[in-house]
Amino acid sequence: MDRLIGLIQEKGNPTVVGxxxxxxxxxPQLIDQARKETRESLTxxxxxxxxxxxxxxxxxxxxxxxxxxxxxxxxxxxxxADLVPAVKPQIAMYEALGPSGIKAYTxxxxxxxxxxxxxxGDVKRGDIGSTASAYAAHLSGMPLALRETEQGGxxxxxxxxxxxxxxxxxxxEDAITINPYLGNDGVDPxxxxxxxxxxxxxxxxxxxxxxxxxxxxxxxxxxxxxxxxLFEQVGDLVEEWGASLRGDHGYSxxxxxxxxTHPEAGATLRKAMPHTFFLVPGYGAQGGAxxxxxxxxxARGSGxxxxxxxxxxxxxxxxxxxxxxxxxPAALHLVSQAAKTAAQTMRDDLNRALKESR
Amino acid sequence: MDRLIGLIQEKGNPTVVGxxxxxxxxxPQLIDQARKETRESLTxxxxxxxxxxxxxxxxxxxxxxxxxxxxxxxxxxxxxADLVPAVKPQIAMYEALGPSGIKAYTxxxxxxxxxxxxxxGDVKRGDIGSTASAYAAHLSGMPLALRETEQGGxxxxxxxxxxxxxxxxxxxEDAITINPYLGNDGVDPxxxxxxxxxxxxxxxxxxxxxxxxxxxxxxxxxxxxxxxxLFEQVGDLVEEWGASLRGDHGYSxxxxxxxxTHPEAGATLRKAMPHTFFLVPGYGAQGGAxxxxxxxxxARGSGxxxxxxxxxxxxxxxxxxxxxxxxxPAALHLVSQAAKTAAQTMRDDLNRALKESR
Numbered sequence: 001m002d003r004l005i006g007l008i009q010e011k012g013n014p015t016v017v018g019x020x021x022x023x024x025x026x027x028p029q030l031i032d033q034a035r036k037e038t039r040e041s042l043t044x045x046x047x048x049x050x051x052x053x054x055x056x057x058x059x060x061x062x063x064x065x066x067x068x069x070x071x072x073x074x075x076x077x078x079x080x081a082d083l084v085p086a087v088k089p090q091i092a093m094y095e096a097l098g099p100s101g102i103k104a105y106t107x108x109x110x111x112x113x114x115x116x117x118x119x120x121g122d123v124k125r126g127d128i129g130s131t132a133s134a135y136a137a138h139l140s141g142m143p144l145a146l147r148e149t150e151q152g153g154x155x156x157x158x159x160x161x162x163x164x165x166x167x168x169x170x171x172x173e174d175a176i177t178i179n180p181y182l183g184n185d186g187v188d189p190x191x192x193x194x195x196x197x198x199x200x201x202x203x204x205x206x207x208x209x210x211x212x213x214x215x216x217x218x219x220x221x222x223x224x225x226x227x228x229x230l231f232e233q234v235g236d237l238v239e240e241w242g243a244s245l246r247g248d249h250g251y252s253x254x255x256x257x258x259x260x261t262h263p264e265a266g267a268t269l270r271k272a273m274p275h276t277f278f279l280v281p282g283y284g285a286q287g288g289a290x291x292x293x294x295x296x297x298x299a300r301g302s303g304x305x306x307x308x309x310x311x312x313x314x315x316x317x318x319x320x321x322x323x324x325x326x327x328x329p330a331a332l333h334l335v336s337q338a339a340k341t342a343a344q345t346m347r348d349d350l351n352r353a354l355k356e357s358r
Numbered sequence: 359m360d361r362l363i364g365l366i367q368e369k370g371n372p373t374v375v376g377x378x379x380x381x382x383x384x385x386p387q388l389i390d391q392a393r394k395e396t397r398e399s400l401t402x403x404x405x406x407x408x409x410x411x412x413x414x415x416x417x418x419x420x421x422x423x424x425x426x427x428x429x430x431x432x433x434x435x436x437x438x439a440d441l442v443p444a445v446k447p448q449i450a451m452y453e454a455l456g457p458s459g460i461k462a463y464t465x466x467x468x469x470x471x472x473x474x475x476x477x478x479g480d481v482k483r484g485d486i487g488s489t490a491s492a493y494a495a496h497l498s499g500m501p502l503a504l505r506e507t508e509q510g511g512x513x514x515x516x517x518x519x520x521x522x523x524x525x526x527x528x529x530x531e532d533a534i535t536i537n538p539y540l541g542n543d544g545v546d547p548x549x550x551x552x553x554x555x556x557x558x559x560x561x562x563x564x565x566x567x568x569x570x571x572x573x574x575x576x577x578x579x580x581x582x583x584x585x586x587x588l589f590e591q592v593g594d595l596v597e598e599w600g601a602s603l604r605g606d607h608g609y610s611x612x613x614x615x616x617x618x619t620h621p622e623a624g625a626t627l628r629k630a631m632p633h634t635f636f637l638v639p640g641y642g643a644q645g646g647a648x649x650x651x652x653x654x655x656x657a658r659g660s661g662x663x664x665x666x667x668x669x670x671x672x673x674x675x676x677x678x679x680x681x682x683x684x685x686x687p688a689a690l691h692l693v694s695q696a697a698k699t700a701a702q703t704m705r706d707d708l709n710r711a712l713k714e715s716r
Binding site for chain 2: 124179
């Protein structure tokens with residue numbers, strides 16, 4: 001986590017911006033342009049719309065909507081890149097649009113990385129070891145198996161051979177989120193990839209959603225001492241799994257996702273997980289406030305980064321100067337400015353709450 | 359699950375073939391072709407390889423490797439389409455190759471669907487409700503949010519409007535696997551999408567990997583009666599969540615993933631989950647045998663489908679008639695034939711074990 005912690009200190013801001021585009025969060029000017037481009041694609045070859053199958057029409061619409069997502073993200077990045085240390089694109093929003101959506105996702109990650117931002121891919125992957133090693137491509141490019149296929153003496157660097165770094169499809173993520181339900185052999189391939197590429201992982205421990213208590217708060221027997229909740233047990237496992245991967249700041253490459261909507265859980269976990277950095281979702285739209293996230297930080301005011309998505313990327317909707325009639329460039333400029341102001345406000349709110357808690 | 363159960367009965371075979379390509383499972387002829395195509399792409403514009411960045415080279419290699427995966431899958435489908443009711447592509451193998459990999463994944467799903475096969479997308483997604491609704495696009499095309507963006511009176515069917523069916527990027531999956539760690543509000547959007555599209559879901563309950571016991575076997579307090587293991591509690595939740603989604607055969611649209619490596623757990627869960635259909639991974643390469651999976655079936659010999667991946671798709675490797683010198687078409691024909699024979703053997707082994715257990 002050293003790189004992330006360094007960037008947080010540099011910018012004086014423990015905020016990560018969630019790049020989770022949805023059509024209703026984009027200015028209508030962008031949606032209209034995507035619809036216009038779709039219509040043009042459908043007619044460019046001189047075909048009428050009704051010569052296309054519904055699947056083809058939808059794939060083309062998805063492609064142009066994905067392009068709109070990327071343009072929207074670039075406007076957000078213009079507004080916040082100097083203010084925040086990190087961004088967290090939620091891959092589900094892009095995956096819903098198929099291959100073009102995934103392309104927009106990786107282009108978004110690259111654009112953020114090019115601006116010096118730390119990129120957390122919110123992918124929440126998790127599977128058995130052999131499959132997890134394929135998902136680990138998010139961090140390390142092609143997993144090992146994809147680099148053991150050279151046959152004959154050919155050793156051309158690049159496709160098919162080489163070391164981990166930079167190989168395989170470039171995802172441009174510094175860290176990803178993963179799910180703990182399968183236990184450590186579903187986590188180890190990600191830890192290995194993170195260690196090889198100076199990356200990090202955030203394991204779901206206590207999620208921000210209402211029904212998270214259904215499983216995460218089940219009372220489990222502790223081998224020594226009292227019963228505890230499942231999320232506490234998972235927290236202990238994460239702290240343990242990361243023991244060999246600690247950096248200069250004392251935090252390991254294995255972080256934990258702890259929702260802002262559970263301040264008490266956060267306080268308990270902060271004590272139990274002294275070497276585990278927290279990624280804290282649920283701030284703002286989901287109900288978490290600045291005071292709620294203070295318990296997730298350590299005594300030095302480090303140890304956590306707080307995510308806000310809608311509060312920043314949809315800030316333009318609350319700007320009275322927006323009109324549906326304004327030009328696309330003007331609308332995108334407004335998106336940038338509103339995101340910048342919202343990010344400044346969040347930064348100041350968090351720093352104030354952290355200062356008052358000392 | 360009615361459509362899946364119908365196909366299992368029709369083919370007399372409770373087997374699903376896992377389409378999990380890896381370079382080392384493909385005939386070298388296919389890998390060599392992908393390398394040749396990559397070289398041609400790199401030189402087609404008259405550039406030398408060293409004018410490309412490593413990221414560009416890797417993306418182009420990933421594209422051609424993804425094409426090789428698709429060709430390999432088509433050969434497997436040629437061999438097994440008449441024998442098995444379903445296939446289960448593991449998206450991780452394709453996702454590792456980026457957007458081109460996702461395209462190969464959806465093309466594989468479509469090719470299987472076109473052959474009348476039931477397609478289980480092994481995606482193991484899981485997130486908070488609003489995000490899960492985006493992932494639900496795997497079943498329903500674009501999630502609702504993506505269809506609520508029409509502005510002005512424009513009502514052109516297709517992009518931006520309409521009902522759930524067939525809208526959005528077409529993934530061609532009949533069912534997907536999901537993770538239960540976030541509780542029901544991470545599951546409900548998938549249930550809703552499944553119900554709207556005559557699809558199904560398989561929730562991870564007891565996975566086949568060695569470390570699955572680490573969390574899934576934690577002893578949790580039962581509100582009434584004795585302690586039980588976490589996977590039993592999750593099993594009860596899945597049975598409960600599916601109560602309103604039962605079909606003609608008595609099984610709900612919410613299935614469960616129960617690993618072949620845990621026959622005792624399978625027997626316990628089969629009793630506790632009378633309306634939940636089981637997807638059983640871990641057969642063959644992971645160690646599960648025909649007798650191990652018998653407890654996952656109900657008294658009528660229904661209630662479960664068993665996955666085999668390497669045992670069928672890599673069967674060509676054990677065929678003495680394969681030679682690295684043979685042509686690509688000859689190698690692909692061998693892949694088809696070996697997969698067909700392996701699928702027949704597995705079908706007969708399963709049916710024998712089920713018959714003997716009566």
